[in-house]
Amino acid sequence: MDDIVLAFEAITGGKPIAYYDDGKRILFVVDGKNVGKYIGKGGKNVKLLSTALKRDIYIAGYYEDPVQFIKSFYRELDISEIVKEGNKYIVKINDRQQRAMAIGKEGWRINLLNRALKELYNASAEIFQPKEENQQ
Incomplete structure (x- = not known):
């Protein structure tokens, strides 16, 4: 050990x-x-x-359910919805600052979540980015 x-x-x-x-x-x-x-x-x-x-x-x-695991991982953030698309989970967070926190500087936080999701559930996650913010 x-x-x-x-x-x-x-x-x-x-x-x-x-x-x-x-x-x-x-x-x-x-x-x-x-x-x-x-x-x-x-x-x-x-x-x-x-x-x-x-x-x-x-x-x-x-938890058996990956959605519950994602909610536990992001417990301090206000997640509005998690949508399952195949083996991918789309995490929707309305607040722009909280979305940035969910991703983390240089993507560290979403990468850590994805390492765990891949091993534990054979799944992945991404943070939903509204279209109007992508065009800046």
């Missing part, structure tokens, strides 16, 4: 289902019923993990 999983277990008292490390941040996927327990009161566990692993930490809940 590697140091990342050991640190997660030591701090949260539980095991992640999976994790994805892009060098700057780590996404831990945990049982969807216990996301709050893993995050800790006031985000305490996330802060401790971030300090211990020297990376930004994100925690998302695993």
